[in-house]
Amino acid sequence: MALPKYKADATQERLSHVSRPVGGFSEVARRDALSRVENLGLPTRRDEYWKYTRPESLVEVEVPPAALFVSDEAPVFSDLECLKIVFVDGVFDADASDDLDLEGIEIHRLADAPDVLWARDIYGVLETRGQTPVARPLASLNTACATDGVLIRVTQTPRKPISLIYRHVSEISDAMLHHCIKVEPQASVTILETGTASARLNVCMEVEVAANAQCNHVRMQGRDHERRTVSHIFARLCEASTFKTFTLTANGALTRNEVVVELTGDNGVAHVAGACLGDGAFHHDDTVFITHDAENCESRQVFKKVLRNGAVGVFQGKILVKAGAQKTDGYQISQSLLLDDDSQFLAKPELEIYADDVICSHGSTSGAIDETALFYLRARGIDRGTATDLMTIAFVAEAVAEVEDVALQDEITDLVDNWLMRRREP
Amino acid sequence: MLEIKNLHVELEEEGKQILKGVDLTVDAGKVHAIMGPNGSGKSTLSYVLSGRDGYKVTQGSASLLGEDLLEMEPEERAAAGMFLAFQYPVEIPGVGNMTFLRTAVNSQRKARGEEEMSATDFLKSVRAKAKSLKIDADMLKRPVNVGFSGGEKKRNEILQMAMLEPKLCILDETDSGLDVDAMKLVSEGVNALRDADRGFLVITHYQRLLDHIKPDVVHIMANGRMVTSGGPELALEVEKNGYADILKETA
Ligand SMILES: Nc1ncnc2c1ncn2[C@@H]1O[C@H](COP(=O)(O)OP(=O)(O)O)[C@@H](O)[C@H]1O
Ligand SMILES: [Mg+2]
Numbered sequence: 001m002a003l004p005k006y007k008a009d010a011t012q013e014r015l016s017h018v019s020r021p022v023g024g025f026s027e028v029a030r031r032d033a034l035s036r037v038e039n040l041g042l043p044t045r046r047d048e049y050w051k052y053t054r055p056e057s058l059v060e061v062e063v064p065p066a067a068l069f070v071s072d073e074a075p076v077f078s079d080l081e082c083l084k085i086v087f088v089d090g091v092f093d094a095d096a097s098d099d100l101d102l103e104g105i106e107i108h109r110l111a112d113a114p115d116v117l118w119a120r121d122i123y124g125v126l127e128t129r130g131q132t133p134v135a136r137p138l139a140s141l142n143t144a145c146a147t148d149g150v151l152i153r154v155t156q157t158p159r160k161p162i163s164l165i166y167r168h169v170s171e172i173s174d175a176m177l178h179h180c181i182k183v184e185p186q187a188s189v190t191i192l193e194t195g196t197a198s199a200r201l202n203v204c205m206e207v208e209v210a211a212n213a214q215c216n217h218v219r220m221q222g223r224d225h226e227r228r229t230v231s232h233i234f235a236r237l238c239e240a241s242t243f244k245t246f247t248l249t250a251n252g253a254l255t256r257n258e259v260v261v262e263l264t265g266d267n268g269v270a271h272v273a274g275a276c277l278g279d280g281a282f283h284h285d286d287t288v289f290i291t292h293d294a295e296n297c298e299s300r301q302v303f304k305k306v307l308r309n310g311a312v313g314v315f316q317g318k319i320l321v322k323a324g325a326q327k328t329d330g331y332q333i334s335q336s337l338l339l340d341d342d343s344q345f346l347a348k349p350e351l352e353i354y355a356d357d358v359i360c361s362h363g364s365t366s367g368a369i370d371e372t373a374l375f376y377l378r379a380r381g382i383d384r385g386t387a388t389d390l391m392t393i394a395f396v397a398e399a400v401a402e403v404e405d406v407a408l409q410d411e412i413t414d415l416v417d418n419w420l421m422r423r424r425e426p
Numbered sequence: 427m428l429e430i431k432n433l434h435v436e437l438e439e440e441g442k443q444i445l446k447g448v449d450l451t452v453d454a455g456k457v458h459a460i461m462g463p464n465g466s467g468k469s470t471l472s473y474v475l476s477g478r479d480g481y482k483v484t485q486g487s488a489s490l491l492g493e494d495l496l497e498m499e500p501e502e503r504a505a506a507g508m509f510l511a512f513q514y515p516v517e518i519p520g521v522g523n524m525t526f527l528r529t530a531v532n533s534q535r536k537a538r539g540e541e542e543m544s545a546t547d548f549l550k551s552v553r554a555k556a557k558s559l560k561i562d563a564d565m566l567k568r569p570v571n572v573g574f575s576g577g578e579k580k581r582n583e584i585l586q587m588a589m590l591e592p593k594l595c596i597l598d599e600t601d602s603g604l605d606v607d608a609m610k611l612v613s614e615g616v617n618a619l620r621d622a623d624r625g626f627l628v629i630t631h632y633q634r635l636l637d638h639i640k641p642d643v644v645h646i647m648a649n650g651r652m653v654t655s656g657g658p659e660l661a662l663e664v665e666k667n668g669y670a671d672i673l674k675e676t677a
Contacts, residue, residue: 394520
């Protein structure tokens with residue numbers, strides 16, 4: 001089917017301005033991805049899947065500038081022992097990074113990766129699978145054009161997490177990063193992702209978790225107010241494997257986080273969670289698609305949004321249970337706490353079930369601070385601001401509790417605390 | 427200590443008048459009981475004194491230790507020494523009981539310009555007080571009042587009162603829903619706080635609580651005002667004959 005002209009034009013316009021790497025192991029995958037982009041067309045506001053979030057600023061050639069964010073706080077997770085991999089404006093920084101050398105792990109920089117078979121089986125492959133039933137053309141654009149990223153293969157559980165650290169020094173940087181992660185049977189890994197990569201970021205992560213393996217992903221999206229981000233995580237889970245991802249987002253003009261999970265082996269577990277804190281010009285969109293295609297798998301989606309001063313939160317979450325995916329346990333909750341009347345939460349939870357022996361539940365709520373509880377706290381001497389903060393932290397806590405590691409949980413709670421403190425009326 | 431004069435209050439939204447000229451003085455060291463039929467305005471009085479939204483004072487005044495209560499925010503009233511043990515304690519999911527207690531204690535101290543309580547002192551104090559109220563470690567860890575039984579909620583109120591050491595304690599039907607043992611625990615908790623510098627306002631339907639917490643003065647409230655006052659014998663009379671006779675006499 002031919003694309004409508006406005007869409008084809010916008011797509012060609014962008015493609016003609018983006019540089020694409022040449023050669024390397026992903027050459028064919030990139031070429032295929034390019035034709036996917038041309039066939040699908042980049043998103044426009046008329047697309048149903050972009051009903052609540054305007055994609056223009058993620059698509060257009062010109063990058064909306066993002067002022068550099070200055071903070072004297074130590075970067076999050078900086079006390080944690082990890083293998084650090086640093087990207088500045090979307091370019092790998094070898095000097096700032098640790099040696100890409102850790103027992104049990106094989107790491108390559110995407111830009112100069114050797115032709116390893118395992119990466120060929122992932123790069124662009126999981127993204128392609130994630131294009132049906134809903135198209136995600138910005139992910140294909142990423143596969144076609146990403147200039148940097150890492151390929152990580154975990155054969156044995158490493159002794160420390162891998163930390164992808166993003167920084168940006170340009171107000172108009174436009175980065176595309178693509179990471180591939182493969183966790184081999186029995187192994188387990190924690191991947192951290194923190195900071196602002198660029199004024200505009202398109203990041204894609206493809207994760208394959210083999211039988212009995214586990215991948216934990218914890219992400220802290222940078223606090224820059226004007227940054228724009230579209231991210232895609234494509235995860236494929238094999239038998240009895242576990243994938244858990246959590247994202248904390250504070251600030252940012254526009255964030256669209258898509259997570260696409262496919263449970264392909266029996267007894268798999270997928271947890272997708274997130275909390276966002278938005279104040280003012282803030283638009284945050286979580287779009288999740290979980291496919292159960294095996295028996296006895298569990299999936300959980302837990303999303304919490306704190307919104308004030310006109311901030312907007314979006315949640316589109318779907319659980320698809322295919323025929324034969326018996327004993328599926330699917331859970332989805334998305335909630336927003338609106339701290340004033342100007343803020344907005346738009347939610348579209350969906351269930352599509354083709355198996356009969358399943359338990360699936362979903363819920364979505366949106367509300368203000370509970371005035372009765374607020375009075376109770378104040379009647380005990382706790383001032384309005386502190387009482388509101390206590391309840392806000394309590395609201396977010398359910399999502400933060402999805403993070404397995406308690407030390408990471410504490411760091412996240414501190415970030416939430418600090419964000420609230422900065423917004424305290426004097 | 428507590429001085430209420432000709433207090434008139436209506437519901438902000440409906441404009442319905444609830445308190446129609448309440449006069450009441452509670453002196454330090456004294457226990458006053460308020461009894462009265464349902465709907466006479468007892469809870470409304472306790473909410474207005476502690477600063478809940480939704481009420482409009484149209485006439486009269488209320489002060490605590492000489493300070494105008496009605497001008498203050500709820501948290502300021504608490505720091506000034508006001509405490510209300512709620513008729514229906516509120517559940518606050520996600521906020522741990524300990525965090526709540528500690529934040530409350532230290533917020534009040536800060537507001538009064540006092541030094542905050544250290545973590546160890548606080549723990550010691552909470553543990554001792556919780557023990558005498560038979561509140562176990564698990565209840566302290568759980569979110570405020572979430573999943574607590576009716577009796578546990580009421581004991582938790584008394585624990586907060588013991589930790590905050592207020593000047594004026596209002597207990598709104600703290601006895602309702604308590605079995606005999608819990609009633610004893612709660613009364614002991616209250617009696618332990620009786621002090622020459624502290625006043626109590628005990629709202630109840632039943633004489634039996636007043637067997638444990640001996641009042642100095644008993645007031646009968648009906649239709650938004652105090653209709654009569656007397657000694658402890660007034661509570662016994664209500665217990666025996668109900669309110670009808672008293673209300674008839676004062677009508
Ligand atoms: N928020 C409210 N909305 C509507 N009516 C109320 C409200 N609060 C109190 N009332 C009414 O005010 C009167 C007094 O209630 P209350 O103070 O609870 O009495 P008591 O505690 O003595 O039983 C009752 O008629 C009650 O229905
Ligand atoms: Mg009442």
